[in-house]
Amino acid sequence: MAAGRRVRHRPRRRGAFRFRARDPQLPRRPAGPAGDPGDSGTARAEGRVRVLRPGPGPGLPQGQQHDDRSRVAAGRPRAGRREVTEVDGRPIVIVGAGHAGVQTAARLAELGRETVLIDQDEALPYERPPLSKDVLKGAVTTPNPLRKADFYAARGIARIGGKRVARVLRDSREIEFADGERLRYGKLILATGSTARTLPVPGSDLRGVRTLKTAADASALRGELAPGRRVVLVGAGYVGLEVAAAARSLGCAVTVIEAQDRVMSRVTSDVVSRFYEDLHRAEGTRFVFGEGVTAFEGAGAVEKVVTSSGEVHEADVVVAGIGVVPNQSLAEEAGLACADGVLVDRQCRTSDPDVYAVGDVVRQVCPEEGIDRRLESVQSAVAQGIAAADAIAGSDRVKAEVPWFWTVQHGVRLQTAGLREPGDEVLLRGTPGQGRFSVLYLRDGRLAAIDTVGSARDFAPARKLIASGALIDRGLAADPGVKLSQAQYLATV
Known part of the structure; x- marks a missing residue:
């Protein structure tokens, strides 16, 4: 026509x-x-x-x-x-x-x-x-x-x-x-x-430099994840860490390069970041923090990733999760x-x-x-x-x-409700070392957001508390033996 x-x-x-x-x-x-x-x-x-x-x-x-x-x-x-x-x-x-x-x-x-x-x-x-x-x-x-x-x-x-x-x-x-x-x-x-988003650096068009957004992307990447393959993830957000976990489960050697000083820095607190970094390290993943990527090198296909400090990382596959x-x-x-x-x-x-x-x-x-x-x-x-x-x-x-998000990495689920801000008061509920805990973010005495790690029972009541704007009793909220739904003051102002 x-x-x-x-x-x-x-x-x-x-x-x-x-x-x-x-x-x-x-x-x-x-x-x-x-x-x-x-x-x-x-x-x-x-x-x-x-x-x-x-x-x-x-x-x-x-x-x-x-x-x-x-x-x-x-x-x-x-x-x-x-x-x-x-x-x-x-x-x-x-x-x-x-x-x-x-x-x-x-x-x-x-x-x-x-x-x-x-x-x-x-x-x-x-x-x-x-x-x-x-x-x-x-x-x-x-x-x-x-x-x-x-x-x-x-x-x-x-x-x-x-x-x-x-x-x-x-x-x-x-x-x-x-x-x-x-x-x-x-x-x-x-x-x-x-x-x-792609990285606008030399070599970004080399074979083996990938992103993940569609079913076709996933199918192509899955074909490259084999035992012993060297996989470099650029970005330690949800997607980068989920791909890292999948690649390790398939026997790949995995390195994660992150420009910030911790994983998931944009979406969560230090305590949750440390927990997931330790989890990935225990599974054999290497981390490089505070470095950006300046170039990919290789003859037709990617072979090396060069960072801002000049350090070189060998790679068979690169996935940008930025x-x-x-x-x-x-x-x-x-x-x-x-x-x-x-x-x-x-x-x-x-x-x-x-x-x-x-x-x-x-x-x-x-x-x-x-x-x-x-x-x-x-x-x-x-x-x-x-x-x-x-x-x-x-x-x-x-x-x-109430906005909510989730990710699963190495079998451990992180659920987030609400939107945290840098100035929020951080309240820990439970023990990270036991693999089940929540982090509450308080703003003006009210629950503004929550991260639950392996602690799904806190998630639903937290969403209700965020939506209601109820004032939170810090002592009760920090006690994992008390139901989170009972951690509010009886009156709201």
Whole structure:
């Protein structure tokens, strides 16, 4: 199809959304049936894309048309009427099918809204956290899908796989695909995620220098982790340490290079950092602190890593775990406000009232609440997806969520709730040497954040205490023999 060809959302017939190019010269062969291998409910014909809707509704025999307006509630289809879901005669379109995009579509389905979910990958959307854990270790060969294949069509989510969006045309409220096709939208949700940050140093293009963000990245890296291979991790955050643990479990010789003076320095306190450093050292991992990487060397493939002090570390594989960069180019080129992420409010509205953004790509800025942050977690992506969907459906409600994160390294789980700050009072609960303890972060006498290490029973009550803003009795909170839920003063001020 020629560049710039517009794809029109025609009035819906029973059983199908249809997006057809305005080109009478193109042949019009019938679209294939829903469920064709690899199409995930999307069939393509020359000159058009036909996104197939669900077949029979609940309780209807195969082949019988169901009511096009049957309502969806609680994320599952049910008999009845579905609310009209277009905005000004145009569909709700979601660009990106990671955790945030899929959650937004799922929540809109619960609210009776149908959506078009655009995924540049052909494969079904999948879980990302296992990539640096079970997938690398070979415990599973592929990550689990976020939802089963039949989930999307059954809830009025028209998934278009294998299509990349190249531009957002805000004036006409259209998106343009890389192949030139265009699709109009009533409301647009950008869920474009992030990309693993790379090191801009000589030799970064050598074979064997890798990052980890996608299933393809994990599969390629897994093939290089063999006993005796020399693996260098750059960065001692969650991803770097999870990869280090997986590589050691596979018999690799592992070195971790970290520019700061301790592991996970950005997200936790000294006591937790020391515990995990000791854990990794006991498993045979070497650490180099206070050093940056200045170059990778090798003849075609990486052989050496050079640090800022001039020290050289031999390597067969290098993995950079130094954070991510938000995929904000679509938003920037469309003229949306961006600053290390697409700027959004509490309900994930961008500077354009018809465009929302969710997930790793966003920075939430709410001056009246003192919020200016970009959170990179599944929990945050899910919460933002729900907030955006509710706003599109007309609700002003935003559920206050306590941010939480987790990692598992060498079988020891770290769970974090809340956001610590440098000036917080640190209160230790339990004994690190016993492998089960929590670190509480108090601010103005209230619990602001917590790290639990092998002590899952503290996690749920801590989240409630953080959300409530209750004043904490330090003596009770520090005693592991007292339930954390009982460590608050009876009155709050």
